[in-house]
Amino acid sequence: MAIDFSDICYLKNPDSITLKADYTQFLLSLCGPTVIDITHEDSEQWYVITTLLHGNEPSGFIALHQWLIQEERPQNVNLRFIICSVEAAQYQPIFSQRFLPGGEDINRCFNSEKQTNYNQRAHLIEDAIKEVSPVLVVDMHNTSGSSPAFCVSAHMNKQHLKLASFFCDNLILSHISLGALMEITIDCPVITLECGGCTDIQANKVAYEAITTLALGVDINNSHKQTIKVIHHPMRLVLAEDIDVSFSLEDQGEDGVTIIENIEQFNYGLCHAGQILGWSDNEGLSNLKLLDEYKNNVIDDYFYFEDNRLIAACDFQIFMATKQRYIAQSDCLFYITA
Numbered sequence: 001m002a003i004d005f006s007d008i009c010y011l012k013n014p015d016s017i018t019l020k021a022d023y024t025q026f027l028l029s030l031c032g033p034t035v036i037d038i039t040h041e042d043s044e045q046w047y048v049i050t051t052l053l054h055g056n057e058p059s060g061f062i063a064l065h066q067w068l069i070q071e072e073r074p075q076n077v078n079l080r081f082i083i084c085s086v087e088a089a090q091y092q093p094i095f096s097q098r099f100l101p102g103g104e105d106i107n108r109c110f111n112s113e114k115q116t117n118y119n120q121r122a123h124l125i126e127d128a129i130k131e132v133s134p135v136l137v138v139d140m141h142n143t144s145g146s147s148p149a150f151c152v153s154a155h156m157n158k159q160h161l162k163l164a165s166f167f168c169d170n171l172i173l174s175h176i177s178l179g180a181l182m183e184i185t186i187d188c189p190v191i192t193l194e195c196g197g198c199t200d201i202q203a204n205k206v207a208y209e210a211i212t213t214l215a216l217g218v219d220i221n222n223s224h225k226q227t228i229k230v231i232h233h234p235m236r237l238v239l240a241e242d243i244d245v246s247f248s249l250e251d252q253g254e255d256g257v258t259i260i261e262n263i264e265q266f267n268y269g270l271c272h273a274g275q276i277l278g279w280s281d282n283e284g285l286s287n288l289k290l291l292d293e294y295k296n297n298v299i300d301d302y303f304y305f306e307d308n309r310l311i312a313a314c315d316f317q318i319f320m321a322t323k324q325r326y327i328a329q330s331d332c333l334f335y336i337t338a
């Protein structure tokens with residue numbers, strides 16, 4: 001399938017025929033990145049909700065389809081939905097690919113001077129967001145592993161906090177620049193909503209409730225739905241170059257790094273000092289890098305290596321842990337905050 005990276009489709013107030021009978025048929029009917037505008041004739045205000053930047057993170061899309069077929073209309077606001085990596089999501093079996101084989105992770109292609117196809121598409125999406133001068137942007141994802149919902153933001157002011165508080169209890173403030181959509185320069189709050197893992201039953205519900213909440217209109221200047229905990233200074237645990245990772249409940253004596261198989265459980269609670277998180281070959285901690293916001297490797301401050309075991313050196317919180325080997329290898333194993 002040849003992909004047109006210079007095009008984006010537009011739908012305005014689509015009818016039930018366009019929306020098809022279910023979200024699978026609707027997904028398969030799309031021809032590429034698609035903007036769906038649901039308008040409100042008495043309002044000039046726009047909210048933008050993006051989803052499916054990652055083709056294997058369907059909760060936002062499923063929730064959007066569910067919301068659209070009920071023919072709900074927003075109150076006092078116009079909604080612009082942008083369905084991004086349609087081709088990756090359509091690749092069979094559907095919702096199995098973060099990005100197309102041989103392609104790039106588009107959520108690493110924003111704010112970049114590079115001229116690849118995926119950078120071009122990131123620009124198109126950014127332009128489609130800015131076209132309506134929105135008052136807020138919410139980018140919906142699923143975590144790679146099972147996880148409670150949380151928000152992530154590259155900036156923080158009262159509006160970011162209030163916006164996130166409509167959806168979850170935790171906001172991670174991340175200054176790590178990766179080229180993610182939430183890093184774009186725009187004069188309104190942009191947050192990422194991680195709805196939970198795509199196999200977690202609650203994730204579609206989180207996404208659906210986020211859409212219904214936004215459709216009712218949120219006042220991010222005055223209302224504050226619930227208290228929100230801000231988590232600062234996340235650090236990314238990545239493999240050193242050319243190091244393999246596997247997952248197991250015990251040390252199998254593999255080369256590279258073995259991460260404890262139940263690592264996703266740590267997305268739900270604190271990891272205490274002394275916890276064994278995996279095993280390493282004789283290269284020990286040099287098989288891993290823990291990168292702070294300045295891309296310094298601070299692995300020795302948070303982990304130690306003893307009898308081939310990788311052990312937490314202090315209490316910290318783990319999030320976005322996944323046992324999907326491909327993500328662990330190509331993106332990161334997990335994030336921690338102390």
Ligand SMILES: [Zn+2]
Nearest residue numbers: 054057141142
């Ligand atoms: Zn994602």
